[in-house]
Amino acid sequence: MGIAEKIAEIEFEISRTQKNKATEYHLGLLKAKLAKYRQQLLEPSAKAGVKGDGFDVMKSGDARVALIGFPSVGKSTILSKLTKTHSEAASYEFTTLTCIPGVIDYNGANIQLLDLPGIIEGAAQGKGRGKQVIAVARTADLVMMMLDALKGDIQKDLLTKELEAMGIRLNTKKPDVYFKLKKTGGVKLTSMVPLTNVSEKLAQLILHEYKIHNCELVIREDITADQLIDVICGNRVYLPCIYVYNKVDQITIEEVDRIAHLPNCIVTSCEMGLNLDYLLDVMWEYLGLIMIFTKKPGNKPELDNENGIIMRSGCKVQHVCHSIHRDLADQCKYALVWGTSVKFSPQRVGLQHVMHHEDVIQIVTK
Missing domain, CATH: 3.40.50.300 (P-loop containing nucleotide triphosphate hydrolases)
Structure with missing residues (x-):
């Protein structure tokens, strides 16, 4: 039986199994096995010959x-x-x-x-x-x-x-779970919140299915068995x-x-x-994109798209410095910022200040 057939068989078994407290361990194991087979399906075959034409193109732009x-x-x-x-x-x-x-x-x-x-x-x-x-x-x-x-x-x-x-x-969003493999010490499971979907026994069974006998698992939110499997797989x-x-x-x-x-x-x-x-x-x-404008001392800022810097939402002054020049952050003494991210304009800020869309920044070097 091939991997695809095994996947279909497990999916059929899951679909016909009633979901209740009595079957949660059985369903958890089935889901763990299903994730393992799907992972094997994604892995390239060792016997693969000449590669076919791929679709991927070089990543460019913002x-x-x-x-x-x-x-x-x-x-x-x-x-x-x-x-x-x-x-x-x-x-x-x-x-x-x-x-x-x-x-x-x-x-x-x-x-x-x-x-x-x-x-x-x-x-x-x-x-x-x-x-x-x-x-x-x-x-x-x-x-x-x-x-x-x-x-x-x-x-x-x-x-x-x-x-x-x-x-x-x-x-x-990614489950708020800390997972780390260890060489010894057994399974150390710590739950920071009450768990309604995954019991400690079910977590142990899923880990055993992946042949994981030594690890540290810290669960910070109420997760499902599927989310626990995602964390263990680590490639989601x-x-x-x-x-x-x-x-x-x-x-x-x-x-x-x-x-x-x-x-x-x-x-x-x-x-x-x-x-x-x-x-x-x-x-x-x-996409969480924002536009940052720069200003030279004594000059007016050029508030047009061609002279702006495209950054990700939540970026800091440090990230703006890196986008201009890789050494600018080390030379930065402070920055002057105009815009919605500051209480008054201009405001003197440090490298950890979070920028907003259409802010204007002037870097002052040492």
């Missing part, structure tokens, strides 16, 4: 966005609309057969947008070229999931399942995701209103160019 979706949902059309790159678009499936990169110029930032081939059900098991597509998505800063408005909810559930099978968690990627429901011109206004009020969802019509400006605004917000 951020990377991956377009994920089933065939013929409008990925190529939106790439052509948002960038200057032409991607072949047609009404038949599998028009795009490789990764096509484009660049969105927005608020002075260069955002790399990747048009990936359409995913089919079973992509995580290698159907189509799904494993390559999802592997590229793991390197992105944001996933933009393109959905057909006529069957969006079904597509959303299937795509989320395929991505989760490949270790991608959408719009969820947690990415923000925007669900873009395309072709809304083909559904009723009531349905459009329902979808628009769902969390992390945007309604668009790529063919008609509807709501694309708002999509760019939301993309900027989800």
Whole structure:
């Protein structure tokens, strides 16, 4: 029996098992085995011969966005609309057969947008070229999931399942759990909060399934068995995701209103160019990008996008110094900042001061 067949067998066993206190240990072990087999499926075969053509392209710009979706949902059309790159678009499936990169110029930032081939059900098991597509998505800063408005909810559930099978968690945060392997000492499990989903016995069983007999595990929040398995595997990627429901011109206004009020969802019509400006605004917000302007002593700041510095939200003066020159942080005496991050403008701050969008900074060296 191959790995794919074993995965299908365990998934069937999980689906037919009732979820209650009596079966929680059995389900926990099944989930641990399922994660192990999926991990084996992701690992490259030692007997692999010549490598095939990959999809990955060099990461460039200030951020990377991956377009994920089933065939013929409008990925190529939106790439052509948002960038200057032409991607072949047609009404038949599998028009795009490789990764096509484009660049969105927005608020002075260069955002790399990747048009990936359409995913089919079973992509995580290698159907189509799904494993390559999802592997590229793991390197992105944001996933933009393109959905057909006529069957969006079904597509959303299937795509989320395929991505989760490949270790991608959408719009969820990493569990607040400390895990460290040790050579001796047995399993030391400490819980900082009451656990309702994972008992100490279940945690021990899951660790035993992974042949882990010596480790330190500190649980700081109430987690599930799936989250504990994610922590043990250690290769999960947690990415923000925007669900873009395309072709809304083909559904009723009531349905459009329902979808628009769902969390992390945007309604668009790529063919008609509807709501694309708002999509760019939301993309900027989800990527957590900010613009910082610099000022030379005695001169006015140049408040235009060409002279701004693109940084990540939460960046400090130290990070701004590093983006200008690698030695500037060591030479920095203090900085003068104008903007919303300070109580009064200008304000003298140190290297650990957190910057805000459209702040102006002047570095004073020693």
